Amino acid sequence: MTPVQEKVLTELPNYQADCLVQAKTGTGKTIAFLLPALQSLLASNQNIPKGQVAILILSPTRELALQIAKECNAVTAKLQPKIECHTAYGGTSKERDLKTFLGGDPKVLVATPGRLNDYLNDEYIAHKFQSIRTLILDEADQMLEAGFLVALNDILRRLPQKQQANWQGMCFSATIPPKIQPVLSKVLKNDHTRLSTVDPNETPTIDRVPQFFAVVPSVSDVYNALWALLQMEYKSTVGDFKVIVFGTTANGVALMHSLFTNLLASNSTLQVFQLQSRLTQSNRTRTTNEFKEAKAGIMFASDVIGRGMDFPNVSHVVQVGLPSSGDQYVHRVGRTARAGNEGRAFIILTQRERFFLHVNKRLPIQPYPVDLLEDLALSQPRELAAAFTGVDQLTKAKAYQAWLGFNKSFTKQLQFDNNMLVQEANEYARAMGCPEPPLIDRTVVGKMGLRGVQGLNIGHIERSGGGRGGRGGARGGQGDSRRGGRRGKK
Numbered sequence: 001m002t003p004v005q006e007k008v009l010t011e012l013p014n015y016q017a018d019c020l021v022q023a024k025t026g027t028g029k030t031i032a033f034l035l036p037a038l039q040s041l042l043a044s045n046q047n048i049p050k051g052q053v054a055i056l057i058l059s060p061t062r063e064l065a066l067q068i069a070k071e072c073n074a075v076t077a078k079l080q081p082k083i084e085c086h087t088a089y090g091g092t093s094k095e096r097d098l099k100t101f102l103g104g105d106p107k108v109l110v111a112t113p114g115r116l117n118d119y120l121n122d123e124y125i126a127h128k129f130q131s132i133r134t135l136i137l138d139e140a141d142q143m144l145e146a147g148f149l150v151a152l153n154d155i156l157r158r159l160p161q162k163q164q165a166n167w168q169g170m171c172f173s174a175t176i177p178p179k180i181q182p183v184l185s186k187v188l189k190n191d192h193t194r195l196s197t198v199d200p201n202e203t204p205t206i207d208r209v210p211q212f213f214a215v216v217p218s219v220s221d222v223y224n225a226l227w228a229l230l231q232m233e234y235k236s237t238v239g240d241f242k243v244i245v246f247g248t249t250a251n252g253v254a255l256m257h258s259l260f261t262n263l264l265a266s267n268s269t270l271q272v273f274q275l276q277s278r279l280t281q282s283n284r285t286r287t288t289n290e291f292k293e294a295k296a297g298i299m300f301a302s303d304v305i306g307r308g309m310d311f312p313n314v315s316h317v318v319q320v321g322l323p324s325s326g327d328q329y330v331h332r333v334g335r336t337a338r339a340g341n342e343g344r345a346f347i348i349l350t351q352r353e354r355f356f357l358h359v360n361k362r363l364p365i366q367p368y369p370v371d372l373l374e375d376l377a378l379s380q381p382r383e384l385a386a387a388f389t390g391v392d393q394l395t396k397a398k399a400y401q402a403w404l405g406f407n408k409s410f411t412k413q414l415q416f417d418n419n420m421l422v423q424e425a426n427e428y429a430r431a432m433g434c435p436e437p438p439l440i441d442r443t444v445v446g447k448m449g450l451r452g453v454q455g456l457n458i459g460h461i462e463r464s465g466g467g468r469g470g471r472g473g474a475r476g477g478q479g480d481s482r483r484g485g486r487r488g489k490k
């Protein structure tokens, strides 16, 4: 057993007890919540009627839901009679999934909140949850955050009431910020058990992972630094080079994927992957499986795999740009050094983004020992420029827009006013090889609160490749005070 598994199995007052459990990334929390819930289901003499869900597990992402279901199937593989574990998550055919769900005996269901709510909206399907014994929130802090809380409240309204049905609540995560305390009572009794394998005085990341930062002067240096870093680490890595590079937005990730596919075209051993929310679910699932099995390669990813995902033997994690929070940094670093393995982690920030290091002083991040941009021959800017010519205009235009949307939500910390933000975005566009700022829709500009800001190239982006459909150009005027364009899609 890993420490968290031992703690849960030996220190819970009983396997039906409510609990809040914290343990570092990659230390086996999945089995730590599956075992007590399954054991108490098996040991109970309650006969759960066929077709009724007994254990409901909520996950923030589809990939994680599928992974948990696989772990559950592995744990129960030898049991007779079989315990069926089903999944319910978006992006797949609801009809097909429902047919399997309604035709089977889904004693365990692993679901994402949106699809589960779809199910629960139907009274007949909601009835299948009348015998629920255990509700588990994996990545509990995220599930209890504003973004998910509305959906979670809807789910809780449609499940049997906790007080009457007395179902067990279990919350697990590597990070448990104090801000979730007020909402814990939605799933846990007041006298729930709290278990942690993390000393509050130690770092929240895995100790074995050396962590480095590189600060570059501006946004136009970022990909250069990334290319230099990947080459340096590749040369000095003895075993397999299996890397996850996190970007801030789905479209930014698509851009990096396209750029590095060009840069690495001649390297036959390093396959390049991407995982972000704008891909189809079948593509996401296929890529997840391929990268799980790959011995080496580079995955460009957004936060759809920032938490919980278990890709074996990831040797390096690189974060490009700001993580959404210090906790999210910790989860991303946790994609390496899992289950006792080694790993290295890096973050590349611009001067303006450097504040992240000050705000998160508790994180053990050291300066990278080499100046990535010092040796221009090594960072090969010409090679990068050539690779950018092979990236299509639409990908660049979308990345530009996503960059604006993401950074707009950090303007205060980045000490940008709207004009400076757009200037920096245009510098980013130049670094991508765009002769002028990519077109951006008037409505998008309005939503971002950038109406009237100098330097924007307003017009309609054509799907066929970023051709122009009209031009507003730079016009002076009142800034738009409406909030909008919060962080782009993950």
Ligand SMILES: Nc1ncnc2c1ncn2[C@@H]1O[C@H](COP(=O)(O)OP(=O)(O)OP(=O)(O)O)[C@@H](O)[C@H]1O
Binding pocket: 001, 002, 005, 023, 024, 025, 026, 027, 028, 029, 030, 031, 173, 174, 307, 308, 309, 310, 334, 335, 338, 339
């Ligand atoms: N007792 C064990 N012995 C060896 N390997 C284990 C054990 N328990 C779990 N593992 C493996 O360790 C890896 C990490 O486990 P898991 O994904 O549950 O971590 P986690 O704590 O949930 O991480 P995260 O915080 O990232 O969600 C998985 O590959 C899992 O199969």
